[in-house]
Amino acid sequence: MFDRDVIVVGGGPAGIAAAIEAARAGLSVDILEQRPSLGGAIYRQPIEGVAPIRQSRAALNRYAELMSALTAFVVGLRHMSVFLGMDGDGLVLFEDRGAGTVKSLRARAVVIAVGAVETVHPRPGWQLPGVSTAGGLQVMMKETGRPPQRRVLLAGSGPLLVAVAAQMIRLGNPPVAIVEAGDPFGSIRDGLGLLRFPGLLADALSYLLTVVASRTPWQRGTTLMSIERTRSGLEATLKDRNGTMRTMTADRIGLHDGIRANDFGLHPAAIDMPCGPIVIHAGDCREALGAVAAAADGARAGRQVARLLTAASSSTDEIERQLVRERKAQALLAQLFSPVNPPAPLSSLPRDTILCRCEGRTAGDLHSLIGPSDVLSGREVKHNGRFAMGACQGRFCATHVAALMNELRPGHPPVHAKDLIGQRWPLRPTSIAGLTHVASDDIENDQFRKVDANL
């Protein structure tokens, strides 16, 4: 009846920790991982033949501990397996990129641990080629061991910008500048608060010292307002804390405005299902608290599954305390990096600003749909405005479209991103050829491997 007791979706710290705890309770577990190796975005492993980039000792240790714990158990690893969602019958669907087919598995419980999504605020020009997320640049460095080439500008807000800059510097191509909307040096008191979180502080100092030593400009209290393509490259218009505007030119721009939980299109958590599997969300996709908390939250999810499916009674109290602590640390970081000047409302964006990058839909398209009298629902805006209908299924635009709708129709019940996206599979565009050759996965003949110690 069941192919596995537990399917864990995502092989980052949360997924690995969940698999360990479920396997410890004697449950059969498979991990679905879209990449060729485990690690997730945070512990992304280099592609074959590439030396790993320098990571902090603490981060290396954390990953080594997770992997060594995992090797103690029999856990099925399905690499190159892209999660497509769960169908109406409760089947877990994934595209096996190796085999080129879609496969399905039936499990008693599913732990969804697909990681956070990076927030990027819409700005004129953010859709131009050469503009990406800073997190995307970081993952690329981890995989290829090479920094993004030519003049790179990092802009937005948050500690990740400094981390990406430091990694670029160590790989030999310092960014032309880091543009930071907040001013983490602005409040001594908040800064001293970091002393309570020595791990966080050590990472931050290490990155910061690298940036300072390379004399990379870290322009705090400054916002990247817009990007234009000119003959000399991508011209960014920057506004400092006093409102003074100036431009800076680069060949690539990495944007980053924080990370957030990810529930885009995912099956909601379900503990008490009359039919269909138990579904638990774990790690940054449930609450974006960073790598340490993700592993803890994964362990919590694994133990919860064990309690629900077996007679196990392992406690999660200590994990709860750890999560409270990590939540405080993240709140402090958010406070340190809060923008000096409040961000402009989305309704002030120029009308030709792209909101939906897949279908090229603009802020003006949305303005024209929100009439003065009849107030369309999220779903109607989706259909008639073609927002959240493209290949990314609304991951990029739905949050912004919902936020702008709420600005434009005050007094009406708020619209949420999920009103536009819904909950459906496939989560990503999927080969029709693969879907026509689908069959329930044959466990016996499948190339499924026990974790081996060489990983």
Add this chain to the structure above:
Amino acid sequence: MSAALAGIELYRKLARDGLFADVYQTRSSFIVAASDAECALLETHATALTSVGVGIERLAGERLRQRYPVLSPNARLAIEVQDEGHAIGYKIVHRLLTAAGVIVERASTVDRLLVDHDGYVRGVATEKGVVLADAVIIAAGNGSARLLGLDGVLRPRKGQLLVTERAPALNAAMPGAIMSGRYLLSKGSQAGDLATRSRGFGLVIDPLGTGQFLIGGTREDSDAGQSNDLAAVSRILADAVSLVPGLAGVRLLRAFAGVRTAVADGLPLVGALPGLRNAYLATGFEGDGICLGPVAGRAIAQLACAKHPAFDITAFDPGRFAGIGVAA
């Protein structure tokens, strides 16, 4: 059939008048047969279409390959049905609402009709309060059953549909929607064996204006309107690829599902509600609502305004079901 023709005629008029100018398109659709059984059924269907004045062309062999080059070699016979209409439902709804200047009270569930003892309907009670009106028109799909106590008359009939990514070259090579001859089998089953057939498949591949394809679908006796299952999606896509092999190289963008409202005898319910002086019903189109919605809506509006409906709705009279009335 005559209702469908009246529906298309209204679309054409509204397109000429400008209201639907950019949201209604005339083009052919193609019904394709791949087996002896389908060929026989298709010949019968072609005769029926001709007899009511629909322009068709019978395509086979080299002529079929020329007219529809991306069709699988398995296709043996096709009937090109000319001058068919094409419109996207949500666009039509949005256009009509905007043109009428109607304010929709969204997220307002109607609990019941407010009926005086002489059969006059004063309005409706909603969760947000009472709304008074001179006439009440119920067009609530499957929800109409609860308001009217239509036990056993309406049945939810789920459909699963698929949308692909853009594939402009393949899309441009398709002169219209194609339908598997098997769709006729599936659709024909709706009236008689509602109780016995739990899930039917019929294939329609519709090249959309965006360069995408809409591929359908199922007819299922189910009200699980939100969910798509792998078995159905895989089956629909396999059927689609066997008719248009080029689709194998395209990606599926999304799957979605909805619930049609089916009537026990297979005909819609359009007309005055028996026993009530000023209440009307329009539902039960079971997937033909895009075609019939505007013409039925106009007829109901005419009835409500004490005019003679411009379209004969006697066959759709809700009074044909005994016991239709208002739940206490």
